[in-house]
Amino acid sequence: MPPPNVTGSLHMGHAMFVTLEDIMVRYHRMKGRPTLWLPGTDHAGIATQLVVERMLASEGIKRVDLGRDEFVKRVWEWKEKYGGTITNQIKRLGASCDWNREHFTLDEQLSRAVVEAFVRLHEKGLIYQGSYMVNWSPSLQTAVSDLEVEYHEESGSLYYIKYRVAGGSKTDFLTIATTRLETLFGDVAIAVHPEDDRYSKYINRMAIVPMTYGRHVPIISDKHVDKEFGTGVLKISPGHDHNDYNLAKKLGLPILNVMNKDGTLNKVAGLYCGLDRFEARKKLWADLEDTGLAVKKEPHTLRVPRSQRGGEVIEPLVSKQFEKIYNHWLSNIKDWCISRQLWWGHRIPVWYIVGKDCEEEYIVARSYDEALGKALEKYGRNAKIYQDPDVLDTWFSSALWPFSTLGWPDVSTEDFRQFYPTSMLETGHDILFFWVARMVMMGIEFTGTVPFSHIYLHGLIRDPENLTNSCFHDFTSVRYPWTADEFSLLLGRKMSKTLGNVIDPLDTIKEYGTDALRFTLALGTAGQDLNLSMERLTSNKAFTNKLWNAGKFVLQNLPSQNDASVWENILSYKFDKEELLDILPLPERWVISKLHLLIDTVTASYDKFFFGDVGRETYNFFWGDFADWYIEASKARLSQSGSISEASVAQAVLLYVFENILKLLHPFMPFVTEELWQALPNRKEALIASPWPLTSLPRQTNSIKKFENLQALIRAIRNARAEYSVEPVKRISASIVANVEVTEYIMKEKVVLALLSRLDLQSIHFTDSPPGNADQSVHLVAGEGLEAYLPLADMVDITSEIQRLSKRLSKMQTEYDGLIARLSSPKFVEKAPEDIVRGVREKAVETEEKITLTKNRLALLESTALVT
Numbered sequence: 001m002p003p004p005n006v007t008g009s010l011h012m013g014h015a016m017f018v019t020l021e022d023i024m025v026r027y028h029r030m031k032g033r034p035t036l037w038l039p040g041t042d043h044a045g046i047a048t049q050l051v052v053e054r055m056l057a058s059e060g061i062k063r064v065d066l067g068r069d070e071f072v073k074r075v076w077e078w079k080e081k082y083g084g085t086i087t088n089q090i091k092r093l094g095a096s097c098d099w100n101r102e103h104f105t106l107d108e109q110l111s112r113a114v115v116e117a118f119v120r121l122h123e124k125g126l127i128y129q130g131s132y133m134v135n136w137s138p139s140l141q142t143a144v145s146d147l148e149v150e151y152h153e154e155s156g157s158l159y160y161i162k163y164r165v166a167g168g169s170k171t172d173f174l175t176i177a178t179t180r181l182e183t184l185f186g187d188v189a190i191a192v193h194p195e196d197d198r199y200s201k202y203i204n205r206m207a208i209v210p211m212t213y214g215r216h217v218p219i220i221s222d223k224h225v226d227k228e229f230g231t232g233v234l235k236i237s238p239g240h241d242h243n244d245y246n247l248a249k250k251l252g253l254p255i256l257n258v259m260n261k262d263g264t265l266n267k268v269a270g271l272y273c274g275l276d277r278f279e280a281r282k283k284l285w286a287d288l289e290d291t292g293l294a295v296k297k298e299p300h301t302l303r304v305p306r307s308q309r310g311g312e313v314i315e316p317l318v319s320k321q322f323e324k325i326y327n328h329w330l331s332n333i334k335d336w337c338i339s340r341q342l343w344w345g346h347r348i349p350v351w352y353i354v355g356k357d358c359e360e361e362y363i364v365a366r367s368y369d370e371a372l373g374k375a376l377e378k379y380g381r382n383a384k385i386y387q388d389p390d391v392l393d394t395w396f397s398s399a400l401w402p403f404s405t406l407g408w409p410d411v412s413t414e415d416f417r418q419f420y421p422t423s424m425l426e427t428g429h430d431i432l433f434f435w436v437a438r439m440v441m442m443g444i445e446f447t448g449t450v451p452f453s454h455i456y457l458h459g460l461i462r463d464p465e466n467l468t469n470s471c472f473h474d475f476t477s478v479r480y481p482w483t484a485d486e487f488s489l490l491l492g493r494k495m496s497k498t499l500g501n502v503i504d505p506l507d508t509i510k511e512y513g514t515d516a517l518r519f520t521l522a523l524g525t526a527g528q529d530l531n532l533s534m535e536r537l538t539s540n541k542a543f544t545n546k547l548w549n550a551g552k553f554v555l556q557n558l559p560s561q562n563d564a565s566v567w568e569n570i571l572s573y574k575f576d577k578e579e580l581l582d583i584l585p586l587p588e589r590w591v592i593s594k595l596h597l598l599i600d601t602v603t604a605s606y607d608k609f610f611f612g613d614v615g616r617e618t619y620n621f622f623w624g625d626f627a628d629w630y631i632e633a634s635k636a637r638l639s640q641s642g643s644i645s646e647a648s649v650a651q652a653v654l655l656y657v658f659e660n661i662l663k664l665l666h667p668f669m670p671f672v673t674e675e676l677w678q679a680l681p682n683r684k685e686a687l688i689a690s691p692w693p694l695t696s697l698p699r700q701t702n703s704i705k706k707f708e709n710l711q712a713l714i715r716a717i718r719n720a721r722a723e724y725s726v727e728p729v730k731r732i733s734a735s736i737v738a739n740v741e742v743t744e745y746i747m748k749e750k751v752v753l754a755l756l757s758r759l760d761l762q763s764i765h766f767t768d769s770p771p772g773n774a775d776q777s778v779h780l781v782a783g784e785g786l787e788a789y790l791p792l793a794d795m796v797d798i799t800s801e802i803q804r805l806s807k808r809l810s811k812m813q814t815e816y817d818g819l820i821a822r823l824s825s826p827k828f829v830e831k832a833p834e835d836i837v838r839g840v841r842e843k844a845v846e847t848e849e850k851i852t853l854t855k856n857r858l859a860l861l862e863s864t865a866l867v868t
Helices: 012-030 045-057 068-082 085-092 108-123 181-186 242-251 267-272 277-291 368-379 394-398 414-419 429-447 505-512 514-522 534-556 564-571 578-582 586-607 611-638 644-665 670-679 701-723 740-748 750-757 798-823 826-831 834-867
Strands: 127-137 142-144 149-164 173-178 189-192 206-208 216-221 233-236 294-307 315-327 333-337 350-353 362-364 385-387 422-428 452-458 471-474 732-738 759-767 777-783 786-791
Touching (some): 012 085, 012 422, 012 505, 012 514, 045 068, 085 505, 108 127, 108 429, 149 206, 149 277, 181 277, 233 242, 267 277, 277 294, 368 385, 394 429, 429 452, 514 670, 534 644, 534 670, 564 644, 578 586, 586 644, 611 644, 611 750, 701 740, 701 750, 701 786, 798 834
Parallel strands (some): 189 216
Antiparallel strands (some): 149 173, 149 294, 189 233, 206 216, 315 333, 350 385, 452 471, 777 786
8 A cells, every 4th residue: 555644634526546556456356366456655754743743832842952863753653643544444444454464654664674775775885875966955954866856837037137247347347137036145156158258258257246345257168058048147156056056166166154953045146144135135136136136127937946745935045864766766876865864763773973074974784773883993982972862864764665564675485475576556647656666676676576566546536627658567568558539538637625626535435435435436538637526426326326236135035044954945046057048038048148257257347457347347247237137027926926947047047146236336336235235135255255257158148139129129119108298007908920930939928028018918919920910009119020009099188188199299390490591591690690590490300200199199099089
């Protein structure tokens, strides 16, 4: 399980991953495969420290006032009291995890793994200490990952300033454009392009940095300066810009930091020392205007870096950090800053020697005692040590998750030997770089093996009217189960509290039930984000109710468990061989054949991770075939008194089909399916532990076609009854016209036909030619070689119906005449908008067709009345 933050509360993203992972786990468990789904939570360094700091602030207490040890103690107390919220909520979703193996990233075992990983990487030279340009969060007082910085297009200003050339006249100056005025105190050079004729005479001279009491910096040339961009002059502030930092390192320029870690300017800024960075910007521009060094200020759209955590503007800042060389997911090698200036987390296992330069002399060890031993050996018996105050980036520990949770570095543990490497990682596509890539690299580094063979990346939950895409990857050969057209869909809105379009899963569960929510979330197409709507939830709640009611019907029509002889008869029916299907009546052969086809199709879809297909196919079979047709057809046998064998075959098939439907749906809807399963007689084990249905069972396509013919006949009769408004309780007669073969199997199901079509059983006639009263009957064509004639006199009061249709015909004729009159008017046709004219024409055609049909029906009724 992707470990959610211990500070978290359930949202639809959690509901999505729990649903998908639980589907996978329940399916493979039922298939008999040894299955481990390992849950846990992440200590969430920044988020958790923020929560506790805010709690303390409400009491008027600051973190620094408590000291590190007491503060960490308070965080642990908070974690014990509130840290289980997300876990308990996930359990409400039905997550069938191995909860006895639940882990927390600060557990003793996982902490041991983190230290071991750090030490091994340091020993290989892959972790080092040095100055590094980081994304600094002044309010959080820590560096944040590049991946935790979001860039926003925002309105701002572009400032143009004069930098005078030392020793030159008043006209000798360079104009520089900048969006961050306050960083000029950190300028160490001015750069121009070596072939820029405007400034070539100034190269190798000195420029005076404004408002610094005459501090000089060199004017240098560099071919990377874009002479067409802005003024063609670049100020180099390597302490506050990533590009400038890299350029300064290349050219050997000094690095000057002008900012404190709380976002105020330091003593390098002179008179501006102590001012907040944004206050300093305003004051500095006003002073530049007063001194004549300000050229102009113009509106400018900025690409502003903001922290994902608090939304504040991130400040590029040079700081001493520990870093790990990290391949940024198949793009470019980039150092990953793994140290964070926090108190909550895995303390970096680095110790410094009192009295020694901490940048030159430090010890990496697995424990304090080991570090002290190394220090005494190297620096003498009086050496004293202290630990680095920083903690590791949270993603460092979660990168070890697939194997640290299984016992690593002890590779002899039973779980590690049996379950590593794992089969499946399921997670959101938005943390592909944060987490997935790092787990892959750490897995290869420490175990020599990729930590999972498949990665399923689910999409985001979005508005009903929006759509975007997610991905599914086979790790050994990347697969994309969607078309190019799907990628062209417009991105939709992500659900957020700001937009007011958030659906709370806990509220959803209260109103619709967990099963309906899970089923809705799982119906998305692989490769696409899910558009969640109340209509879908309402529909799937109705599906859950339908399943429950079908279960009640099956249970009510099964004999008492004490009736041994009847149960012996029911259980004697087997459906795993072709010859066993041959002895069944047509509806039973049909529904079992359809079920066996469904099992094969659904199993294949489960294996391909096409869960949306599984849900839709099972839904359609249960509702469209089993509930709407077979349950209704079974009533013909269950109601026949005195025929034990007739009832037994229906009971056996009802039980067989329904229990297999429960198995197929169980991974999606665990609560209702388990409840219904355990209510069925003779259950020896829970549904969660029952075996998956067998595949490649017999099916009779010919029986399916025959029953579909019967269905078509029943539908045609039902439609005719509805068209003529026949009372539901009224039984009517019918003549069925078919060839010998069709007549034979339809006649055998005469009782089913009568029951489902509301026909008078004694007045159903089978013939191979139209009956004598065909001209006074409604003629129905159900299919090739299968027709029916329904006497009109049986269905309606002919006189009343003639009167009703005559009135309706008169009204339609008046409407039609009006439409034709409009279309005959040149004024209307020439001046009305084209779409209006087109609409009137279409309406006229439609009305004319209705008039023709009504006239034909009137003619039939009048001829019938005349005969009568």
